[in-house]
Amino acid sequence: MTSELSILALYGLLVILTIVVQASFGAAQLGLPYLATARDEGRELSGMGARVERSLNNSVVALALFAPAVLILAVTGATTASTLLAAQIFLIARILYAPIYWFGIPWLRTLVWAAGFLATIYLYLAAL
Numbered sequence: 001m002t003s004e005l006s007i008l009a010l011y012g013l014l015v016i017l018t019i020v021v022q023a024s025f026g027a028a029q030l031g032l033p034y035l036a037t038a039r040d041e042g043r044e045l046s047g048m049g050a051r052v053e054r055s056l057n058n059s060v061v062a063l064a065l066f067a068p069a070v071l072i073l074a075v076t077g078a079t080t081a082s083t084l085l086a087a088q089i090f091l092i093a094r095i096l097y098a099p100i101y102w103f104g105i106p107w108l109r110t111l112v113w114a115a116g117f118l119a120t121i122y123l124y125l126a127a128l
Contacts, residue, residue, distance in 0.1 A: 003074075003079065003084065004073055004079055004083055004084060004087040004123075005070060005074050007070070007084075007087040007088060007090070007091045008066065008067055008070045008071075008087075010091060011062075011063060011066065011090070011091055011094060012063065014059070014091075014094060014095060014098070015056075015059050015060065015063055018052070018055065018056045018059050018098055019056060021052050021102075022049075022052045022053050022056045023035075025045055025048065025049030025052050025053070026045060026049065026053075028049070029045050029046065029049050030043050030045070048102055048103075048104075051101055051102050051103075052101075052102050055097065055098050055101040055102060058097075058101075058113075059094065059097075059098070062094060062116060062117075062120070065120050066090060066123070069120060069123035069124045069127055070087060070123065072124075072127040073123060073126065073127050076127065078127060080126070082122075082126065083122075083123055083126050086119040086120075086122040086123050086126070087119070087123065089115060089116070089119040090115075090116045090119040090123075093113070093115040093116030093119065094116050096112045097109065097112045097113055100112055
């Protein structure tokens with residue numbers, strides 16, 4: 001059975017996958033020798049690599065917001081069918097968000113991001 005905690009774990013795996021994709025772009029664009037340094041010489045990714053990096057940063061922020069809401073609901077036993085649905089909407093939105101961002105589809109990216117963000121807000125309201 002899927003629970004909000006399972007969805008949190010799945011989202012954590014999605015963030016890990018995004019880290020792997022971002023690291024792959026880093027290796028391809030900047031080179032492994034540079035990535036092995038302290039990176040005092042600032043170099044930046046470009047194109048899709050930069051979009052993957054920005055989506056990763058956004059995904060980490062989303063995780064930092066989503067996780068406490070899910071944990072509060074689980075600890076207090078306040079999970080319901082509605083909170084499960086909100087968590088599912090969040091996960092689906094975040095799964096869609098990454099490739100939409102990577103391929104540079106602006107308005108759809110904003111709509112998908114908003115769906116996940118609103119689902120997170122709902123989880124906090126349900127936790128009150």
